[in-house]
Amino acid sequence: MGLAIISPGKNMDAWISNFQSLDPSIPIQVYPDIQDPLSVEAALLWNHPPGILLEFPNLKLICSMGAGVDHILKDPQLPEHTPITRIVDEKLTWSMTNYVVMGVLNHHRQLVRYQQQQREKRWDMSSPEIEVSIGVLGVGALGNDIVDKLSYMGFKVSGFGKSPKIMSYPYYFGSQLDDFLQQINVLVCMLPLTAETEGYLNLELFKKCNPGTYLINVARGKHLNEQELLVALERGYISGALLDVFHVEPLPSNHPFWEEERIMMTPHIASVTNPNAAAPQILENFRRMKMSQPLINQINRIKGY
Template identity: 35%
Template sequence: MSILLVAKNRNLAPFKEALLNADKNLDVEIWPNVEKPERVQLAVAWNQPKNVFDSYPNLKVISSLGAGADHLIEDSTIPDHIIFTKIYDPSMVTQMNDYVYASVLSILMKLENYRNSEHWDPAPKYSREDLTIGIMGLGNIGKETATYLSNQGFKVFGLSNSKKEIPEIETYTYNDLDPFLKQVNILVNLLPLTKETEGILDLALFKKLKNPSFIINVARGNHLIDEDLIYALDTNIIESAYLDVFNEEPLPSSHPFWSRDTLFITPHIAAISDPDNVASALIDNYKRLLSGMELQNVVDRSKGY
C-alpha cells in the first residue's frame, strides 16, 4: 500500500523525505509520476487538479496538507465515499499567533503612518484599552490565537458557528454577528471557507465595525470581496488591512491591492506546514487506516470543516 502526494505548483519533495525519514518502510509517490496507482490508499492534497484522483481504484482517504479542507470539499470529482482529513500542526498555531500579533502591534503602534514616509512627524499610539479584537473562527487555531491575544492584555471577542467557552473571552455564534461586530476594532478572520462564509468580508460587514476599524485576513481569499475592501479603504471605513490570502494566488501584478498604502500584503506565509510535523500526523492516520481504526481530524463534509 502507498501514500500519494498531490499539489499544483508546490515542491512536495521535503514532505516525501520527512515521511521516509520517519518510516523508511513507507511507499510514497509524488503525482504525476505514479508507478502503481492501484496501491494508493491515502492521498495528501493541496489545490489538486480536477479529476486527479480518478486513476486510484483503492483510494480511501484524502488528507489536506493544511488545516483547511475547502479545496477537497469543493472538488465535485471526488467520490462521496472518500473520507477527508486535515492536518493539525502545533507549529502552525505558533506561527499564526506570531503573524496576527505582529499585525496587531503594527496597528497599535501606528507603524503604517511611517510607511514610505519622509516626514519626522510622530503619531500618537493607540493603547490596548483603545482597541478590541474580534476573532472570527474558533477552531483549533482560532481559539489559541484568541487566548494568546487575551494574554497580551487585549480585550478579545470570539465568533464561531457553535457556542464556545474560552476563559476571559466573550464568544458569539453566527446568529449574533451584529452584536459581535459592533464591539470590534480589529477583525481577524480565521473562519473555515464554506458556502455560508464565502464573501462574508464585505462592505456591509465593514460598516458595522467599531471605529477605527482594521482587517486581518489569514483564512482564505474567498472570504473577502476585494472591491468592497478597496472602497472601504479609500473612504476610510477601514483604516488599514493585513492580507495573507487572496482570491487568486499569486496576487496578479495588475491587482489594485498593490497600489494601496494602507494595505499590507504577504504571500500566504502566516502559517506554513512543517514537513516533519505533517509526516507524523499523516503516518499516524495511515496506520490507523490500515488497521481499521478511527481516523484523526476527520472533516465533516456537510459542515465544510
C-alpha cells in the same frame, strides 16, 4: 499499499525525505508521475486537479497537506465516502498566532505611520497608541489560541462563531454578529472556508463595523470580496488591512492592492506546514486506516472542517 502525493507546482523533496526516514517500506508516487494508480490507498493533497482521485479505485484515505481542507472539498468529483484528514500542528498554531499578534501590535503602535514619518524626517510624538478592541471571526483551535495570547497581553478580545459555546472570553454566535462587530475595531478573520463563509468579508459586513475598523485576514482569500474592501476603505468603514491570502495567488501584478497604501500584504506565509511535524500524522493515519481504527484530525464533510 501506497501513497500518492498530488500538489502541482510544489517541490515535494522534504515530504518524501520525511516519509522515507519514518517508513521506507511505503511506496510513494508523486504527481504527475503516478505509474500504478491501483496501488494508491492514500492521497496527500494540495490543490489537486479536480476529478483525479477517481483514478484510484483502491483509495481509502485523503489527507490535506495543511490545516485547511477547502482546496479538497471544492472538487465536485470527490469520492463520496473516503475519509478526509487535516494537519493539526502546534507550530502552525504558534506561527499563525505570532503573525496576528504582529499585525495587531503594528496597528496598535502605528508602525506604518512612524515608518512614513521617518522617510519624511518628521518627529511627532502625539497619540503613540491606537486603542484597540479585537474580534476574532472563527474560534477553533487556531482562533482560540489567538484570543488567549492577545488576552494575556492585556487586549480586550471577543470571539464569534457559528454555534453557542461556553468560553472564558466574550463570545457571540449566529444572529449576534452585529452586536459582536459593535464591540470591536480590529477584525481578524479565522473562519474555515465553506459555502456559507465564502465572500463573508463584504461591504454589508463592513458597513456594520465601527468606522475605521482594521481588518486582518489570514484565513482564505475567498472570504474577502476584494473589490468591496476597496470601497469600504474609501468610505471609511475600514481604515486599513493586513492581508496574507488572496483570490488568485501569486497576486497578479495589475491588482489594485499593490498600489493601495492602506493595505499591507504578505505572500500567504502566516503559517506554513512543516513536513517534519506533518509526516508523522499522515503515516499514523495511514496505519490506522490499515487497522480500521479511528483516524486523528478527521474532518466533518457536512461542516466543511
